[in-house]
Amino acid sequence: MADQDVSELLAAFDAQLRAHVHDPLPAGVQVDRDGPLVRTAGFGNRVWLEYRDLGGLDGDELEALVARQVQTFAGRGEQIEWKLYGHDLPADLPEHLRAAGFEPEDTETVVIARVADLALESPPPEGVAIREATRPGDMKGIAGMEEVVWDEDHGWLADLWKEREADPDSLRIFLAEAGGVTVSAGWIRFPSGTEFATLWGGATLPEWRGRGIYRALVAERTRLAAERGRRYMETDASDDSRPILQRLGFTAVTTTTPYVWSPAGV
Numbered sequence: 001m002a003d004q005d006v007s008e009l010l011a012a013f014d015a016q017l018r019a020h021v022h023d024p025l026p027a028g029v030q031v032d033r034d035g036p037l038v039r040t041a042g043f044g045n046r047v048w049l050e051y052r053d054l055g056g057l058d059g060d061e062l063e064a065l066v067a068r069q070v071q072t073f074a075g076r077g078e079q080i081e082w083k084l085y086g087h088d089l090p091a092d093l094p095e096h097l098r099a100a101g102f103e104p105e106d107t108e109t110v111v112i113a114r115v116a117d118l119a120l121e122s123p124p125p126e127g128v129a130i131r132e133a134t135r136p137g138d139m140k141g142i143a144g145m146e147e148v149v150w151d152e153d154h155g156w157l158a159d160l161w162k163e164r165e166a167d168p169d170s171l172r173i174f175l176a177e178a179g180g181v182t183v184s185a186g187w188i189r190f191p192s193g194t195e196f197a198t199l200w201g202g203a204t205l206p207e208w209r210g211r212g213i214y215r216a217l218v219a220e221r222t223r224l225a226a227e228r229g230r231r232y233m234e235t236d237a238s239d240d241s242r243p244i245l246q247r248l249g250f251t252a253v254t255t256t257t258p259y260v261w262s263p264a265g266v
Helices: 003-016 059-074 093-099 137-150 157-166 213-227 242-248
Strands: 030-034 037-041 046-050 079-085 108-114 129-132 171-178 181-189 196-204 232-237 251-261
Touching: 003 108, 003 196, 003 232, 003 251, 030 059, 037 059, 059 079, 059 093, 059 251, 079 093, 093 251, 108 242, 129 213, 137 157, 137 171, 137 181, 137 196, 157 171, 171 213, 181 213, 196 213, 213 232, 213 242, 232 242, 242 251
Parallel strands: 046 079, 196 232
Antiparallel strands: 030 037, 037 046, 079 251, 108 232, 108 251, 129 171, 171 181, 181 196
C-alpha cells in the first residue's frame, strides 16, 4: 500500500479512535480527564490512560503529568496502563514513563483495513462451528480457553458480558466450538460516532491453530461490520496474528506498547 494510503488510515485512526469515549459508557465505568489524558476506570483490572496527542508537553511539564498519574492511583491501589503509540511525541516519552516506574509490556502492531476490501467468506474447518455468544455461560467457555492460551486468570471477561448486556448494539461476541468445546473466540466493538469497527480477542487453543479458525472469525465479524456500514476495521495485532491479518488485507500503520505501573503488592 502506498505511503499516502497508510497516512490516510493513520490519520483516521488518530482522529476517530484515540481518546474516544463511547456513548453510552458500560455500567460501572468512569471516565475523567487530566490535561490531554482520558482516564478510564472500572473496566478490567487497570486504569487506562489514553490521549489523541500530548499537545506539545515536554520536559518538566510532561514529567509532572506522568508523576501526577502515579500519585493519583497509588493511593487507590490500582494498576495504570499508559497506551503508547510508535508515532507519539515527544520521542523520549518512554524514558519519562520508565523514570516514573512504568514497565513496557509486549509491543503490538496497529493494523487497519477498509471493510470493502476484505473477504466476507472464509468458512471454518470441518467439525468447527462459529456462533454468537448469547448467554452468560458462553463466557465461561471463552474464559477457560483464554486461560489455557495465556496461563493467567480471565475472570474479567464477566465484565465483557455486562458491557454486552448494557449495549448489545456496540459489542458482539463470537466463539468457535468443536465437540462442545470452545477452541477460539473474538469480539467486535462499534465505537459510537466513528467509521470504525474494532476487533478484539482471537486467541485459539494451540492444537487448533493453523486450520483457518482465526481467519473465519475475522470474516464473521467483517460481515457484521459491512452490514453496519462501517468503513474501517482496526485491531492491535500480536506477532502471531499480524501476518494473517496482513494477508487478509490489513495494513500496519503504527505500533502500540502498554506501559504499566503497579502499586506495591499488585
